[in-house]
Every structure is written in C-alpha cells, then in structure tokens.
Amino acid sequence: MNLDARVPAGPLTEKWTKHKFELKLVNPANKRKFSVIVVGSGLAGASAAASLGELGYHVDCFCYQDSARRAHSISAQGGINAAKNYQNDGDSIWRLFYDTVKGGDFRSREANVHRLAEVSVNIIDQCVAQGVPFAREYGGGLANRSFGGAQVSRTFYARGQTGQQLQLSAYQALARQVAAGMVRMHTKTEMLDLVVEDGRARGIVTRDLTNGEIASWSADAVVLATGGYANVFFLSTNAKGCNATAIWRAYRRGALFANPCYTQIHPTCIPQHGDYQSKLTLMSESLRNDGRIWVPKTAGDSRSADQIPESERDYYLERRYPAFGNLVPRDIASRAARIVCDQGLGVGHGGRGVYLDFADAIGRLGKASVEAKYGNLFEMYERITGEDPYRVPMRIYPAPHYTMGGLWVDYDLMSTIPGLFVIGEANFSDHGANRLGASALMQGLADGYFVLPYTIGNYLAPRMGEEPLATDHPAFKDVENRVEERFAKLLAVNGKRTVDSLHRELGKICEDYCGMSRDREGLAGAIGKIQALREEYWQNVRVPGAAQDLNQSLEKAGRVADYFELAELMCRDALDREESCGTHFREEYQTEEGEALRNDDDYTYVAAWQWTGEGAEPRLHKEDLEFEYVPPTQRSYK
Amino acid sequence: MRLTLHIWRQKNGADAGGFVSYPREDVSPDMSFLEMLDVLNEELIEAGEEPVAFDHDCREGICGACGVVISGSAHGPEPGTATCQLHMRKFKDGDEIRVEPFRSRAFPIFKDLVVDRSPLDAIIQAGGYISVNTGSAPEANLTLVPRADAERAMDAAECIGCGACVAQCPNGAGQLFTAAKVSHLAQLPQGQPERATRAGAMVAVMEGYFGSCSNFAECEAVCPKGISIDFIAQMNREYLRSRFK
Numbered sequence: 001m002n003l004d005a006r007v008p009a010g011p012l013t014e015k016w017t018k019h020k021f022e023l024k025l026v027n028p029a030n031k032r033k034f035s036v037i038v039v040g041s042g043l044a045g046a047s048a049a050a051s052l053g054e055l056g057y058h059v060d061c062f063c064y065q066d067s068a069r070r071a072h073s074i075s076a077q078g079g080i081n082a083a084k085n086y087q088n089d090g091d092s093i094w095r096l097f098y099d100t101v102k103g104g105d106f107r108s109r110e111a112n113v114h115r116l117a118e119v120s121v122n123i124i125d126q127c128v129a130q131g132v133p134f135a136r137e138y139g140g141g142l143a144n145r146s147f148g149g150a151q152v153s154r155t156f157y158a159r160g161q162t163g164q165q166l167q168l169s170a171y172q173a174l175a176r177q178v179a180a181g182m183v184r185m186h187t188k189t190e191m192l193d194l195v196v197e198d199g200r201a202r203g204i205v206t207r208d209l210t211n212g213e214i215a216s217w218s219a220d221a222v223v224l225a226t227g228g229y230a231n232v233f234f235l236s237t238n239a240k241g242c243n244a245t246a247i248w249r250a251y252r253r254g255a256l257f258a259n260p261c262y263t264q265i266h267p268t269c270i271p272q273h274g275d276y277q278s279k280l281t282l283m284s285e286s287l288r289n290d291g292r293i294w295v296p297k298t299a300g301d302s303r304s305a306d307q308i309p310e311s312e313r314d315y316y317l318e319r320r321y322p323a324f325g326n327l328v329p330r331d332i333a334s335r336a337a338r339i340v341c342d343q344g345l346g347v348g349h350g351g352r353g354v355y356l357d358f359a360d361a362i363g364r365l366g367k368a369s370v371e372a373k374y375g376n377l378f379e380m381y382e383r384i385t386g387e388d389p390y391r392v393p394m395r396i397y398p399a400p401h402y403t404m405g406g407l408w409v410d411y412d413l414m415s416t417i418p419g420l421f422v423i424g425e426a427n428f429s430d431h432g433a434n435r436l437g438a439s440a441l442m443q444g445l446a447d448g449y450f451v452l453p454y455t456i457g458n459y460l461a462p463r464m465g466e467e468p469l470a471t472d473h474p475a476f477k478d479v480e481n482r483v484e485e486r487f488a489k490l491l492a493v494n495g496k497r498t499v500d501s502l503h504r505e506l507g508k509i510c511e512d513y514c515g516m517s518r519d520r521e522g523l524a525g526a527i528g529k530i531q532a533l534r535e536e537y538w539q540n541v542r543v544p545g546a547a548q549d550l551n552q553s554l555e556k557a558g559r560v561a562d563y564f565e566l567a568e569l570m571c572r573d574a575l576d577r578e579e580s581c582g583t584h585f586r587e588e589y590q591t592e593e594g595e596a597l598r599n600d601d602d603y604t605y606v607a608a609w610q611w612t613g614e615g616a617e618p619r620l621h622k623e624d625l626e627f628e629y630v631p632p633t634q635r636s637y638k
Numbered sequence: 639m640r641l642t643l644h645i646w647r648q649k650n651g652a653d654a655g656g657f658v659s660y661p662r663e664d665v666s667p668d669m670s671f672l673e674m675l676d677v678l679n680e681e682l683i684e685a686g687e688e689p690v691a692f693d694h695d696c697r698e699g700i701c702g703a704c705g706v707v708i709s710g711s712a713h714g715p716e717p718g719t720a721t722c723q724l725h726m727r728k729f730k731d732g733d734e735i736r737v738e739p740f741r742s743r744a745f746p747i748f749k750d751l752v753v754d755r756s757p758l759d760a761i762i763q764a765g766g767y768i769s770v771n772t773g774s775a776p777e778a779n780l781t782l783v784p785r786a787d788a789e790r791a792m793d794a795a796e797c798i799g800c801g802a803c804v805a806q807c808p809n810g811a812g813q814l815f816t817a818a819k820v821s822h823l824a825q826l827p828q829g830q831p832e833r834a835t836r837a838g839a840m841v842a843v844m845e846g847y848f849g850s851c852s853n854f855a856e857c858e859a860v861c862p863k864g865i866s867i868d869f870i871a872q873m874n875r876e877y878l879r880s881r882f883k
Contacts, residue, residue, distance in 0.1 A: 051772040066693065067759050069799055070701040086779065122773065129775035131768045131828045133791040140782025159792060164700055168795065172767035179763040187756065210748050239695040274666055278673050279697050380699065383716075383723050386668075449772045498683045500676070544688050550650075550749040552691055553683065 003256070003608060003623045006410045007111040012629050013093075016115040019411070020454055024461035031056035034460050035219040035468060037204055038062070039191045039246050042071035043163075043441055044424025045225030046170035047448025053177030055453060060217055061174065062186045062206060064241055064555075069171040072227060072239040073444060076163025077284040077377070078147060079155035080127075080441040082120040087144055091152040093117045098630055100439065103149045103329050104404075104432020105582035105598065106632040107259070107606070109625060111411060112429050119450040120442050124156055126449055130169040134158050147437035148285050149329035149637075155438045160284055160376045166441055170448070190555065192483045193249045194222065194420065197475040201420035202468065205479045209555060212548040214480055216471040220460055221419045223452065224250060225444075228403035228425040230263060232563045232570070233515070234500075234507025236400040237266060237282040243559040244566050247407050247426050255415040256608040256621060258408035258428035260566065261574035264435050264583050265516050266401035267333035270384055270394075271353040280399035281384055283356075283377055285437040288326045288333070290361035290370065291394070293317050295354050299344035305355055305393045316340055324637040331434045331583045331596070332637060334398035338516050339594065341397070348395040357393035398516060402440055404431045404583070405573075408608040408623070412455035413447060416608075421456060423447035428606065433582025487547045490557045495540030499556045502537050506530065506560070506567055514571050519587040523575040527568055534564040569609060569618060576620065579603045591634075600632050639665040639731045643678070645690055646738040651746055657736070667727035671714060672697060672704060674726055675737075691750040699723040699862060702798030705805070706751050709736045712802035712860040720800065720862040740805035744812065744847040755801045757847040758815055765839040766819040768828050781827050791825035794818045796863040803857030803865075809849035814857040816844045817873035818865050824876050837873065838880035 008019040026034065034057050038049040041063040049061040063071060083096040096117040101108060124142070128134065134156050135143040144153040158165040177183040188209040195203045195216070203218035229244035230236040251257045268283045294313045301308065316336055318325045328336075337354050340346065347353050362370050367390060371378070378389045385395070406428040407415050413429070415422050424444040431439065469475060513526035537560070545551040580589040580596035581603070589597045606623040641662045648655030665674055672694050679689035694704040699720040706721055708714035714724045729735065737751065745753040783791075797818035804812050820837050823829035829836070851870060858867045 047772075054771050065695060065701075065703060066755055067702075067799065069759075069762075070695060070703050072696060072701070074701050075696045075698050084778075122775070125775040125778045126770075126772060128778040128781065129768065129770045129828055131791075131823050131826050133788050133795050133822065133826065136783050136785045136788040138785050140784050141779050158795075161700065161796060164798075165792075165795060172762060173772075175759065175762045176767045176769060178759075179765075185759075187759075210754075239701060240697060241695050273668050276666065276669055276673050276677050278670070278676055281698055380723065383699075383719065383725065384670075386725070386727060453772065496684075498680050500680060542683055544683055544686065550691055550752065553689060 001416065001610065001621050003621050004410065005109060005623055006412065007109065008411065012110060012114050015111050016118055023454055023458040026457045026461050028056060030464060032058065033464070034058065035060070036221050036223060036456065037217055037219040038223045038225060039204065040071065040225035040227060040426070041068035041171070041174065042073035042225060042227055042424065043166060043170055043444030044448045046071065046167070046174045047445050048223055048225060048423060048452050049183050050170060050173035050177050051449050051453040052456070053180070053182035056182070059177070059183040060186060060219065061183055062189045062191055064188065064190045064209060066187050068174055068185060068187065069168060071167060072242050073441065074164045074167040075239065076441055077160045077282070078286040079145065079157035079162045079438040080123065080166060081147070081154050081438040082124045082156060082442070083117055083154060084121060084124060086142060087153045089152045091154050093121070095152065096120060096154065099150050100436060101432070101630045102635060103436040104434055105596065105635055106432065106600070106604070106627060107581055107625065108430055108432030110627060110629055115451065116430050116443060116446050119446045122450055123442060123445045127166060127169055130173060132158060132165045132169045145286060146289060146327065148288060148327050148333070149436040157286070160374065163441055166445065170445070191246045192558065193479045194253050195475050195479050196253045196417055197469055197473070200418045203471065203476065205476065205483050210550050212546070212551065214483055216476040216480060218468040218471050218476070220463060220468055221421060221456055223421045223423060224407070224426050225423045225448065226426045228406070229566060230400040230403050232507065232567050233400040233510050234504045235272065235277065235280050237269060237280050240279060243562070245559050245562050247422070248562040248566055250407060250415065250417065250420060252611050253417065254611070255417050255420060256408040256610050257405070257569060258606050258608045259405040259573065260570045260609065261514065261577060261584050262404035262433050262582065263400055264330055264402040264404060265334045265398040267330055267337055267398045268356070268396050269399035270381065271348055271397035273349050281380070282399065282401065283381060283394070283396060285330070287356060287374060287377060290373070291326065291356040291358050292360055293326050293354055293356055295340045295345040295347060305357070314345070321637045328637045329434060329436060334516055335585060337398055353395035353397045355393040356396045358389065359393070362390065400515070402435055404428065404433065404435055408606065412458060413452055414455070414459065419459060421452060423452055433584055484547070487554060487558065490541065490543050490554065490561065491547060493538065493541050493543065495542050497540050497542060499541060499543065499553060499560050502533065502541060503560045503563065506533055506564060509533070510567050510570065514574050517585040517587055518574045520575065523571045526571045530564060530568045530571065537561065537564060572618065573607055573609065577603060577607060596635070598632070604632070639667060639726060639729065641665050641729065641732070642734045644734065644736045647690070647750055648747055650749055655747070665726050667725070669726045670697070670722055671708070671724040671726065672722050691752050693752050694722055697722040700798060702800035705740055705800045705802055707738045707740060707805055712740065712806045713862055718862060718864050720798070740801050742804045742810040744804065744810060745801060757812070758799050758801060760847065761812065761816050761840050761843050762819065764843040765832065765836040766823070768823060769832060783826060787825050791822050794822040794825065794865065794869050797865050798863055800862060802860045802862065804848060806856040806860040807849065808854055808856065809852055811851045812844045812848035813851040813870050813873070814861060814865055814867065816840055817869040820873045820876050821869040824872070833876065834880040837876035841873070841877045
C-alpha cells in the first residue's frame, strides 16, 4: 500500500494557500447534485455538516444522542487556542505551530500542524460572529488565559464551559441548515458499518436506537466525525456513549488505523473513589494556572493537608520543571503524578491522588477572584467529593482522556478508502504523540469549518454526473445482513456476565499494561489476556431484550465487542514502538532523569495498521515524518 | 444505605406503564444517582430481567442528556444539579424514592425513563442562531462587547437544554429554555440584525408544542444551571418588540 500523505510542495507557510487554489472546485450550481453523509455532530461533525450545507451540498448528519447539542465536545471546559497575539506577548502562527509540534513530541505532520495554527485565527472570528459569549476584558476586547505547554496567553474561554459554548454555536449553525432544508438530522441513530463498493466509500448502515430499525444510507462521500476511543479503558473522562464502532468498522473495511497506542492521560481529574464508579470527571487544566500541585515529602504521611507545614511538602512540578512549573504539558504532569504515587507519597483513596492547592491563589487574589475564574469547577468538585476546595486542597489524579490515534488521513483528511473522510478526534492527525491543552476544540473546528469544506470538493468534482449507489444494491444488503447477524449472535449468547463487567475487566488490562506507562513483557502478556477475555465475551456475555426495541444493553454490547479488537491493536502498536514519545512511555526507554527517550533514527514515522482479516495479525505501514522546520530536540520544560 | 426505589417502567409509547418497586441494600453515599441505577441494572440483567432504560451521557452535568423526576422534583432534591451530579449522600437511610420520566405532552415517552425532547431542537431551528456563513467573519476584536453584556449573555447561554423546566412546570411550558436562547443572542451585538425575527419565530414554534407560562417559577427552582426567570421577562419584551417592528 502506498501511504501518500499528499502534502503539497513548497514552503511550509504557503502550502495551504497554494493547495486551496489548486483544489478542484465544484460549481455552485452543481453542489446540490452531491450528497454527503456526516457521522457525528460534535465540534467537527456539526461544523462540517453546517459548512457543507451552507455551500449547497445535501447533507445527512447522524448522531447517537437525542440532540446534536449533546455531543461530547460539550464537556470540554478550558478553552480554545488561537494565535491572535492579542496580549502582545510574542505569540504568532509560527509559535503555535512550534509549540504544537514540540508538544506532540515530533510525531505529527508539520504541514497539518501549520495549517491548524493558520486557521486557528479564523476560528475565533467565526465563533465570535456566531455569538459565542467569550470572556471579555473591560474594554470589550477578548480575554485570554494560559494553558499547559505554552508560555504565551492564547487560550480563549467562556467561563469553564468553552466546549459547551463552541458546541452550541456549531449546533446552531447546523440547526440553521436543518431549517433551510440543506441538512437532514438523524438523532438517536448509530452508524454500525461502512459500505465500500468498487474501492470507494458509498454509504453507511445505521440502527435507529429508539426502535432497532436497521437502515442503509447512500451518498457521494462519507465523513466520520465520531470522536475518540478512550472509553476502551472503561473509566475515562469520555461521555458514556462515546465509542469507536464507526472508525473500527471502517478499519475493518480497509481504512488504516494510525498510532492507536497514543492515549492522553489527563493529569487533572477527580480520583477514583469506588468499584461501582462509572466514569472519571475531568477538572479543567486551566486550574493549573493558579493551583499548586504537591504531595507530602514523607511516604505514609496521613495528616490532613492543613497540618502539613510548607517545609514538609514537595511541589514536585515546580521543583523538577522550574520554567513551566505546574503548567508543564499533560503527559509530563501525568507521569510525574504517577511517579510520586508509586513512591507511596500519594494522598486520598488508595494513595492515588495528589493535592491541587489554591491556598496561595486565594491568599494572593482573594476568594472572590478565584471564584470568578474557576467557580463552576470548584462547585463540581464539591458536589462529587463532598469536600470544599476553597478550604481544603483538591485531590487530583490522571485519567484516560483523549486519543491522538485514529484513522489515518492524508493532507485532505481523506482516509485510505477514497470518499471516506475522517475529521476531529476520529482521525490521527495534528497532535502527534501528545496533545496540548485547548487544541482539541481548535482541531475539531478547523477540520469542520475550514479544511474539509475545501478538500471534499476536490474528491467530488471529478465525479460529477455519477449516481450514488442505490440502497437496494447488494453491497448495502450484504452489510445490513452482517449487522443483523452480529446482533443476533450477541443476543443469543445468553451467558452469565453483563457487558459492563467484561468491559471493566478489559479496561483494567488496558490501564495496567497500555496506560500511562508500558513495557515489553506487560504488553506481550496483555495481548494474550485480551484475546482470552474476548473469547469469554462471545461465550459468556448476557444481553437481555430484543434487537427490534430500544435496547441500551445491545447498544453497549456491539460497542464493547469492537473495543476488544481495538484494545489488542493498541497493545500491538505500543509493543512495536520501541521508544518513548509523548504519551507513549515505554519503561525500557527513558533518560537518566526519567523523561521520555525518543528514537528518531528508527521511529520517526506514523504507524498505520491494516486489517488483514479475522484472527490474522494486522499489517504495519509506515508514513515517514520529516521535520524540515522544527528540528527534533529532546523536549525539555525545565 | 438502605433505600426503596419506585421506578416508572413503560415498554414503549403505547404501553400504559406503571411503578415497580426495587428495594436496595448497601447503597454507597459516594455514588452518583446514575451509578446507583447502573448497579441496579447490573443486578437486573444478571437476574434475567430487562434493565431500566434512562438517558445519560457526559455524567459531568453539562450535556443535558440525563434527567428524571425524583420524588416530584426534576433532577432531584439538590438545587442547581443535573441528575448525573446528584450523589446519594443527599438522601437518608430508609428513604423511599420515586423515579419517573420528564413528563410533558411535548415529550412522548420512548421507554421507561427515556423521552423524546426533539421539540427543543425545533425551537432552535426556528431562529436560535446567527446567520453567518463560514469563512466570512470579520476580525473578532473589531466588534467590542462590554464585559457586563458578555457575562449576561453567558448567564443565559449556560442552559443545557435538558428539559427539566418543562417537566417541572404545571403547564408544561418551554419558556425558560426558549428565553435562555433568545436572551443570549439578543444581548450581543452580533445578534442584533435578526433580533426581532428571531424572538417572533422562536416563540411561535414554542407555543405550538408547549403550554403557557403562568409565572410559577418552578422552572427556575429546578434548573441545573440556575437560569434566571428574568430571562423570561426579557424574552417577553423581545417578543413584544417583534410584534411592533
């Protein structure tokens, strides 16, 4: 397979401009002759569907939630980056590009990252024009704050609900197109498989979650905007419904899956507190602007935080990384927390927590000022833990959060299946081996508003006059039958264990062996463990109810079945990558100081895996990465 | 904790439905309300019964998917809290808890506690947006917005669209949700050109689905985001304005 990223030639800063000019156009009057399916309605999906509708394409947009407004992008709290340099602190497109490449530990594609930094500026303009109530200075200009991995203040925010406000504005743009008749919205509808005929993506097969009806949808192109797969860990910060089925089914139909082992473990989450726990809750990274992270200096110190004097506290991030302090990137902060907890210095339930202390900030700024900045986050913490963080320090611990891996796409965001585009977290691009804070919202909207609407035309233009495949074509019927057979099989097992109990067990394996750190032996063993558990799943799962009904157990069962396969691929990828980079920390490869040690000679590539059939080992393809403009260096935040 | 749950079970829209009692032992006070339901569902599945269907997703109090009426109160007894952020420590040992779906003529029941809230989307589609095409926006700081205006817009924009306001209103009115959106956009300079048509169109669609507002203020009392009924007053002014434009 020829893995051509089709990055345009020419100087980095001119690539996107030049490419936009060279892309083939669809005449405005002809756009209405094309139809596009968009799966997912988060920041990437809603912005793409709205933009394509505005352009004149016929769009069908699908989401499993009961409203497009509820996509999980809504839970992102902290903010969105843009290289506006409103603060006059030396920010620029180039600096945002540089920070992102470095933050991703030199495992992302330079051309994509530069484009992202370029359009970041337009995203803010667009969202403000749509009425996003961003925080303002008294003069009426937009306010900024700083985020991990950067030394400039470039993060735009709307209280602690930035993702919500951006999601709502994209959803409203989408609602406008629904009203205009340009987009048909299909809520409570889940994509279960992709239809590929003659080597091209031709449509999808879905299930109506309210009555179980299986249906086929045909279009000239399919766009997946279905988010990430961190729920493979069972406990993660993702919404419960987030799942990998759409991208996994596409993988099984020929799309390559890139860098599956890159999972970001977010440092600022509320620690686990019980075995029944259903998910982990993220506290915004912005808290690290004013909160100081520490643990007691002595292992087993069981005194309450206020009884531990300054001299007996270890502010380990400030000590180890004086330049960035508490604002080091997420992979660094997460690993540092795990290390101190492994040393027995952790606090709270099971010793898996560190303090995030606002006492200094409250002393310096006053409680009112801290409340104005972080009030809703403090309230949320209090609600979950029953503790008042204005009086006692918060306890935080890292949790699986965002997956940088995803379907491989070229510069045009097209997968290895022609006609199948993948945007937002569902693709692998832009963040490399680690994602900096406030850049997921940026990528979702960049892809949906400013990249895909241009690049999809290049695929469609030469296909003028071709008809989409009819949904009664055997290719659709075949996929429908397979979907129905799979559900019938799951319902027929009638074993003893619930889907959740098996999913929890799978998640524990992933966390232990393919989580914050990995090693050869553990990963090799994990693959066997996952295979055995998958075997048990298909022998012993119990899924009650019927397929022709609203059946939440069946929904979960299909998703978890896919997670079993994906988990194995994650471990294979992690085992294959014999280096440490970003969130992929292999114990065997570290510097003397315990930092990630890359191997640029052998691993400066994107690992893209190809499905080779049931039970067969996947095949690895490599896209070599070149760093022409930001020469790889040892990442240092000291 | 020991509790008795009385949960509304209803197979589908055509079924009459009714309460079924589930005694619970060993409920941890640290559990969220939904985690308590998860544990119940695990036991039901193991016993060969169908679990209770309920809507939920982010479990961080922001997506607005979750929502049930708990002993007469939408989202339960804790003020300013979505069901997913309600913890069992807010209940007492021995409590009897009634759990039922958000009830409104506009929200038909799909199954058990899951209802159809699509009329809320219809209201937004009527005009709850600013008509600006992608890529045509001017530099953001060319339009200055006084901080107080942005803050007030944000106060309204925080609405999560869960529908609790509708469920708690004796008239099943959709005023608080609609008012939040109308007020958010009316507060900002970007929302001015369509201000009057927006209010008129959104109110018209709202009235097609929902009951009328009689100023009970029950909606404000149960709103998980504390959206103020002042915005209903603002919406009424916006609506009047639209009639005289």
